[in-house]
Amino acid sequence: MRIGELAERAGVSTRALRHYEALGLLPAQRRANGYRTYGEEDLRAVTEIRTLVGLGLSLEETRPFVECLRAGRPSGGSCADSIAVYRRKLAEVDASLARLGAVRAELEAQLHAALRERAPEPRCELTVEEA
Amino acid sequence: MRIGELAERAGVSTRALRHYEALGLLPAQRRANGYRTYGEEDLRAVTEIRTLVGLGLSLEETRPFVECLRAGRPSGGSCADSIAVYRRKLAEVDASLARLGAVRAELEAQLHAALRERAPEPRCELTVEEA
DNA sequence: CGTGGCGTTGACGTCCGCGTCAAGGTCTAG
DNA sequence: CTAGACCTTGACGCGGACGTCAACGCCACG
Numbered sequence: 001m002r003i004g005e006l007a008e009r010a011g012v013s014t015r016a017l018r019h020y021e022a023l024g025l026l027p028a029q030r031r032a033n034g035y036r037t038y039g040e041e042d043l044r045a046v047t048e049i050r051t052l053v054g055l056g057l058s059l060e061e062t063r064p065f066v067e068c069l070r071a072g073r074p075s076g077g078s079c080a081d082s083i084a085v086y087r088r089k090l091a092e093v094d095a096s097l098a099r100l101g102a103v104r105a106e107l108e109a110q111l112h113a114a115l116r117e118r119a120p121e122p123r124c125e126l127t128v129e130e131a
Numbered sequence: 132m133r134i135g136e137l138a139e140r141a142g143v144s145t146r147a148l149r150h151y152e153a154l155g156l157l158p159a160q161r162r163a164n165g166y167r168t169y170g171e172e173d174l175r176a177v178t179e180i181r182t183l184v185g186l187g188l189s190l191e192e193t194r195p196f197v198e199c200l201r202a203g204r205p206s207g208g209s210c211a212d213s214i215a216v217y218r219r220k221l222a223e224v225d226a227s228l229a230r231l232g233a234v235r236a237e238l239e240a241q242l243h244a245a246l247r248e249r250a251p252e253p254r255c256e257l258t259v260e261e262a
Numbered sequence: 263c264g265t266g267g268c269g270t271t272g273a274c275g276t277c278c279g280c281g282t283c284a285a286g287g288t289c290t291a292g
Numbered sequence: 293c294t295a296g297a298c299c300t301t302g303a304c305g306c307g308g309a310c311g312t313c314a315a316c317g318c319c320a321c322g
Contacts, residue, residue: 004268014269019310033318035269055234055241059309077245086242093235100231103186104224110186111217114208135298145299150280164288166299190279 003028006038010046020049023059025066045069048076056093061085134159137169141177151180154190156197176200179207187224192216 007014020026021036026045028036045066052062064085065076076082138145151157152167157176159167176197183193195216196207207213 002269013310015310015312018271033269034271035318053309055238075245075248077241078248083242083245083249086238086245090235090238090242093231093238097228097231097235100224100228104221104228107186107217107221107224110208111214111221114206114214114217117206117209118214133299144280146280146282149301164299165301166288184279 001038003036003038006043006046009043010050012046012050017046020046020059025049025059025063041069045076052076055089057085057089061089132169134167134169137174137177140174141181143177143181148177151177151190156180156190156194172200176207183207186220188216188220192220 001009003014003017007017010017017026017036021028026042026049028038028042031037048065048069049059049062052065053059064079064081068079068082069076071079073079077086132140134145134148138148141148148157148167152159157173157180159169159173162168179196179200180190180193183196184190195210195212199210199213200207202210204210208217
């Protein structure tokens with residue numbers, strides 16, 4: 001299939017596919033006229049990339065997965081390098097969650113402080129908004 | 132005080148201060164020789180900016196806060212616009228937390244699936260890593 | 263034959279918060 | 293007088309994942 005069909009079936013732009021090729025993530029066969037040609041395995045590679053990017057991985061981080069697929073493995077996550085990326089990303093997500101939780105608490109505290117400052121002496125407790 | 136002193140006291144670069152001025156966040160007085168001059172209130176403004184940016188606000192989003200300060204309010208968060216930004220940001224953070232929680236679960240599920248795939252028939256339960 | 267729909271490469275634009283020169287002006291101490 | 297520590301504006305760079313031209317080639321259909 002040509003690039004337009006792959007793009008449509010994968011739900012990405014042709015520009016994105018060329019970008020992946022430029023990064024070496026998605027090498028393409030060429031016809032005599034210079035057109036790129038793709039197979040079903042390329043569709044699966046692109047699907048894998050989009051799934052992982054959706055989970056917050058960078059394109060570089062998806063490399064072990066697509067290489068794992070090209071090595072003939074049924075799943076892109078079943079190679080050692082991929083698993084290492086999973087672990088690393090999980091740790092990063094945990095760190096982000098912790099930081100974001102602290103930020104949330106601080107934002108809420110600041111918001112409540114600001115609300116108290118604007119209504120120094122509430123006439124009635126029921127008028128104080130809780131968040 | 133001149134820009135170098137403000138930068139050092141606020142813990143930011145002079146380049147950052149000029150950037151804030153270019154955005155209209157930190158207008159500066161000028162001496163006859165063209166040098167920028169700042170007062171203590173500018174230090175407070177920069178401190179406010181850095182605090183808010185540390186909570187994940189963009190520079191644009193800090194604008195209501197610094198304007199609130201310049202309006203003479205003791206706290207940058209005590210104006211209606213600032214409070215609106217607080218609320219909006221809090222909602223964004225909640226959304227991020229929810230998304231990140233789902234991503235975390237998915238990452239962990241994928242990791243476990245990959246581990247099972249690599250060790251289809253564990254000889255002993257103790258050899259299965261839990262995370 | 264020509265038109266329209268595909269494809270190609272190359273290169274600049276976007277967003278953000280500055281970093282990092284470059285090329286100069288200003289002020290102070292020795 | 294001069295070194296050097298400060299200041300000025302202007303402009304390009306970065307990272308990431310492409311978007312968006314521009315200018316061209318290829319091919320099937322009528």
